[in-house]
Amino acid sequence: MRKKGFKDYLKAFLSEDEVSKLKSSLEIVGDIAILKIPEVLASKERIIGEAILKLNKNVKTVLKQESPVDGDFRVRGFKLVAGENKTETVYREHGCILKVDVSKAYFSPRLQFERLRIAKLVNVGEVVVNMFAGVGSFSIVIAKKSKPSKVYSIDINPIAIKYLKENIALNKVENIVIPILGDAKEVINSKLLNVADRVLMPLPAKAYEYLPEAIKTLKNFSGWIHYYDFTHAKKDENPKEKVAKKVEERLKSLGFPIKFSIQNSRIVRSVGPNWYQVVLDIWIKPKL
Ligand SMILES: C[S@@+](CC[C@H](N)C(=O)[O-])C[C@H]1O[C@@H](n2cnc3c(N)ncnc32)[C@H](O)[C@@H]1O
Known part of the structure; x- marks a missing residue:
């Protein structure tokens, strides 16, 4: 799963100036990729999402984080930018399986x-x-x-x-x-x-x-x-x-x-x- 270097890869689809406006790194949970996309790049969301899907063959969904972790349940708001419309995935670490819905918990x-x-x-x-x-x-x-x-x-x-x-x-x-x-x-x-x-x-x-x-x-x-x-x-x-x-x-x-x-x-x-x-x-x- 490629997380690092995704900004270099995006240079094939966006100008250097546009790539530099993407401040956040890519977060990958199971087969869902999450990133923050600033308002100035709103018109490029789809291109960015499709590029991430191409770069990471295991990613099926790209979500833009629209609001920070908030409220009693500590959840974030998302918008689909490319791939399957879903927020549930299965994540693995240390030999454990965790089913999660990134928008609900x-x-x-x-x-x-x-x-x-x-x-x-x-x-x-x-x-x-x-x-x-x-x-x-x-x-x-x-x-x-x-x-x-x-x-x-x-x-x-x-x-x-x-x-x-x-x-x-x-x-x-x-x-x-x-x-x-x-x-x-x-x-x-x-x-x-x-x-x-x-x-x-x-x-x-x-x-x-x-x-x-x-x-x-x-x-x-x-x-x-x-x-x-x-x-x-x-x-x-x-x-x-x-x-x-x-x-x-x-x-x-x-x-x-x-x-x-x-x-x-x-x-x-x-x-x-x-x-x-x-x-x-x-x-x-x-x-x-
Ligand atoms: C920052 S999350 C951490 C969850 C988990 N430990 C993790 O690291 O993935 C904090 C959790 O506390 C829960 N929570 C908030 N207020 C609570 C309360 N008063 N009593 C019990 N759980 C609460 C939220 O629903 C949320 O799932």
């Missing part, structure tokens, strides 16, 4: 490394709570690559849960991944208190607010929280330190009988000029 191939990184941290027999599971990308990779006993996987979007259920069956992890439709706060407070060895919070927009529930779902206030956030950082600022400081203050202010230490932090990806997605791996234990 969140999915990003860019988190591939992070999913495997987390899966490798999971110990045999662990109970994991994924508070914002989507179609199950983290949960399925964890279930297939490690040996957890359960991965409770919560999402508020009914369509994400529908795909999560399909992905559980496709990957034969029915005994491990448990889909739960609902708001993570309500689900944890009503049925997942004091159960987890590890908690995932892969929703930067809400992780800060939902930290109390992440602590409450841990077994005996003991275990790991993988906390995701977005932060702006100027050239002289360290994005990881900024997020760590914010989270340390919040954890201290919550009043739980816990000790904590941020054992690892990393920039997951950059999401715009001076904007970063950061993850903190936080170790929690009870204060004795």
